[in-house]
Amino acid sequence: MASDTSTLPRTEPAPATPAAAVTTPSLAERAQADGVRFLLALFVDLTGKPCAKLVPVEAADELQHEGVGFAGYAVGAIGQQPCDPDLIAIPDLDSYTPLPWVREGLALVHCDPHVEGRPWHFAPRVILKKLLAEAKAQDLELFAGAEVEYFLVRRDADGTLAPADSKDVEARPCYDARGLTRMYDHLTGISAAMNALGWGNYANDHEDANGQFEQNFAYADALTTADRVITARYLISVLAEQRGMTATFMPKPFADRTGSGMHLHLSLWRDGEPRFPDADDARGFGLSELAYRFLGGILDHAPGMQAVLAPTVNSYKRTGATSTRSGATWSPRRATYGGNDRTHFVRIPDHHRIELRGGDGSANPYLALAAALAAGLDGIARDVDPGAPGTDGVVRPELPPTLLHAVEALGADPVVTAGLDAAGPGVAEYFAALKREEFFDWHGTVGSWEHDRYLTAF
Numbered sequence: 001m002a003s004d005t006s007t008l009p010r011t012e013p014a015p016a017t018p019a020a021a022v023t024t025p026s027l028a029e030r031a032q033a034d035g036v037r038f039l040l041a042l043f044v045d046l047t048g049k050p051c052a053k054l055v056p057v058e059a060a061d062e063l064q065h066e067g068v069g070f071a072g073y074a075v076g077a078i079g080q081q082p083c084d085p086d087l088i089a090i091p092d093l094d095s096y097t098p099l100p101w102v103r104e105g106l107a108l109v110h111c112d113p114h115v116e117g118r119p120w121h122f123a124p125r126v127i128l129k130k131l132l133a134e135a136k137a138q139d140l141e142l143f144a145g146a147e148v149e150y151f152l153v154r155r156d157a158d159g160t161l162a163p164a165d166s167k168d169v170e171a172r173p174c175y176d177a178r179g180l181t182r183m184y185d186h187l188t189g190i191s192a193a194m195n196a197l198g199w200g201n202y203a204n205d206h207e208d209a210n211g212q213f214e215q216n217f218a219y220a221d222a223l224t225t226a227d228r229v230i231t232a233r234y235l236i237s238v239l240a241e242q243r244g245m246t247a248t249f250m251p252k253p254f255a256d257r258t259g260s261g262m263h264l265h266l267s268l269w270r271d272g273e274p275r276f277p278d279a280d281d282a283r284g285f286g287l288s289e290l291a292y293r294f295l296g297g298i299l300d301h302a303p304g305m306q307a308v309l310a311p312t313v314n315s316y317k318r319t320g321a322t323s324t325r326s327g328a329t330w331s332p333r334r335a336t337y338g339g340n341d342r343t344h345f346v347r348i349p350d351h352h353r354i355e356l357r358g359g360d361g362s363a364n365p366y367l368a369l370a371a372a373l374a375a376g377l378d379g380i381a382r383d384v385d386p387g388a389p390g391t392d393g394v395v396r397p398e399l400p401p402t403l404l405h406a407v408e409a410l411g412a413d414p415v416v417t418a419g420l421d422a423a424g425p426g427v428a429e430y431f432a433a434l435k436r437e438e439f440f441d442w443h444g445t446v447g448s449w450e451h452d453r454y455l456t457a458f
Contacts, residue, residue, distance in 0.1 A: 027093055027109065028060035034098045037105035041068050041089050042230070043113050044124055046077040046431055047311070048364040050234055052108075053089070063091060067114065078113070079122030079430050087113040087120060095227050101193045102238050110227045121424025124366035128226060130422040131370045135268075135377060140275070142373050145219035145265035145353075146229050149361055150236060151211045151253050152183065152245045161253060163211025164245040172326045174208040183213065189239055190215055190232075199228060208326050209257035219265065222369045229262070229365040249361035251310065252317040256325050259318030260361035266372060267353045268294060277351045283389070285339060286351025295337060295346055295354055296386035297379015297415075298372060302335035302345055302358065303397050304413025307406035307435055308371040308420070309359040313442040316402045318360055332357055335397045338389040345399070358399065367420065374419025404439045407432050 031039060041063055042052040051070065055063050067088040072080030075087065089111035098107045113123040120126060135142055152164040165182050173179055180187065187204045194201035200218030207214050215236075217228065233249060240247035252259035268275045268290065278288035287295075298305070310319060321329040330342060337346040337354075347355040359368050378384075400406035410416055410432055417428035 024093065026061065027064040027091060027096065028057065030093070030096050031057045031060050031107055034107065035105060036098060036107040038103075038107075039063065039091075040099075040106065040108040041091055041111050042108055042234075043089055043111045044230055044364065044366070045075055046079075046122065046124060046364065046367065046427075046434065048124075048230070048233075048362070049076050050230060051075050063109075064093070067091070067111070070113070072113075072115070072120075077431075077434050078120070079427065085115055087115060087123075089113055095224075097197060097231055099193075099235065101189060102235065108231060108234070110230070119423065121421075122427050122430065123423075124364050124370075125223075125226070126423045127420065127427065128223060128366040128370045128373075131373045131377075131419060132222060134422065135373060138377070138380075139270050140377075141269045142222040142369070143219050143267050143269055144222040144225040144369055145217075146225055146365060147214055147216060147261065147263040147265075148229060148232050148236075148249075149207055149212060149214045149260035149262065150233075150247050150249050151209070151260065152186065152213065152240055152247055153211055153253060154245060164240075165211060168210045170210070172208075173206055173210050173212075174326065176206045179206040180204070186240060186243055186245070187213065187215065190236055193235055193239075194232070207258065207260075208328070208330060209254065209259075209324070212258065212260065219267075222373070226365040226369055251312065251315045251360035251362050252321070255317065258324045258326055258328070258330055259321070261318075261331065261357065262359040262361055262363050262365070262368070264356045264359055264368060264372060265349075265353045266294075266356060266376070267291075268376075274352065276353060279351075281351070285348045285389075287348065287354075290380065291354065292386055293380045293382075293384055294376035295379065296384030297375045297377065297382070298346060298354075298356060299335045299337060299386050299396070300379060300384055301371075301375035301413055301416055303400055303406070303409035304416040305371045305375060305410075306358060306400050307403070307410040307432070308367050308416070309356075309363050310406065311364070311367075311403075311435060312362045313403050313439055315360050315362055316400070316406075319358075319399060320401055331360075333399055335399060336390060337386060344390075370422065371416050371419050374415055374422070378415045402439070403435055407435045407439070 039055045040052040041055050044050050053068050067090040069086040072087040073082045091109040091111045095110035113120040154164045168179050191201045191204050194217050203216045237247045276291040281287050319331045332345040336344045338344045339348050345358050400409050420428040
């Protein structure tokens with residue numbers, strides 16, 4: 001929710017250096033230069049769970065050229081059964097990230113899972129790379145910024161969840177300077193790490209709920225941003241644990257307080273030039289027709305995208321909220337767009353970008369960006385006009401009220417399902433089955449709300 005004026009590009013990306021002029025250091029050379037002793041070879045499953053093996057630097061060459069194996073079914077939601085061949089995680093050297101703030105001598109490298117020599121089409125990073133390649137075939141490149149919101153919490157002796165800062169009790173704590181100061185060590189530790197890694201951290205703030213924070217970093221190409229979201233979650237979680245706290249990206253940990261979003265700031269570029277700005281925009285937002293067609297596609301496919309952007313039962317406690325202690329939910333309920341107005345599904349902060357506000361803290365950033373790109377490219381292909389902003393005279397689809405409704409909307413949307421299946425068939429169906437099972441697993445539980453309402457009601 002915080003100010004995000006630096007989230008997307010204002011200037012042309014730096015031109016690429018000719019390949020012939022570059023000597024790329026090996027993974028072992030990079031690690032040795034940084035004093036790294038161990039490498040986390042990491043990827044995520046469809047739910048965003050980070051999976052890794054700890055590889056000693058002495059095996060870095062083997063990791064680079066042969067990868068490292070995982071029993072795929074044991075990983076989790078990644079489309080394998082116990083009888084299937086191993087996943088082989090192949091590192092992307094461009095994602096190499098030293099993490100001395102976590103442990104001295106530790107680095108992380110994001111990997112693409114392969115099976116029998118081919119990229120595994122259930123792997124979220126592989127899916128996003130395939131969609132980005134499809135955009136590249138149209139001479140388009142997706143840039144993205146992400147707002148990472150989270151809570152710092154603790155469990156009391158009776159199991160009750162509470163903000164880690166016991167003094168964080170104000171009804172409207174957003175931007176509170178005292179709350180920021182009490183969490184100074186944690187926040188500045190994350191900020192220093194982000195800046196040392198070249199991410200360009202430009203703001204750290206107390207968000208709208210007690211115990212909730214956001215730490216912003218600069219835009220990048222979509223794959224790099226997705227990698228950084230995963231790295232940031234890992235970094236935030238581990239450093240919070242070291243200080244006796246739990247960092248949670250759960251969308252709605254407290255029923256009466258604002259939930260955590262993951263807003264995505266999107267723009268398209270071609271040949272190093274931004275394609276969204278247009279000073280002659282008759283609608284007054286300074287956007288090009290390409291931007292409006294991209295936006296139109298996202299609005300058209302909003303219901304089908306929500307199972308990806310808000311992929312948990314808990315997500316719909318956030319989007320379905322009607323009020324919070326602070327007085328606002330900051331989560332959209334209908335697929336609208338508008339200017340610098342945070343009540344919309346898509347906000348237009350300025351003429352460089354659009355902000356997709358439907359996602360939450362449980363979203364897998366690779367899948368969220370893949371779904372948004374698939375929807376936006378469809379809007380361009382079909383020349384979709386988003387119509388007038390807001391709701392005046394325009395019927396806008398409501399967003400699904402529960403995860404089950406979202407799964408049904410996903411199944412009815414061939415564009416979003418094709419996006420999930422971009423690297424190979426069966427992913428959308430598998431993902432929908434996982435999420436349907438999650439909903440009914442929750443639905444089959446009995447909790448305190450039912451006891452309070454029904455125990456003596458009849």
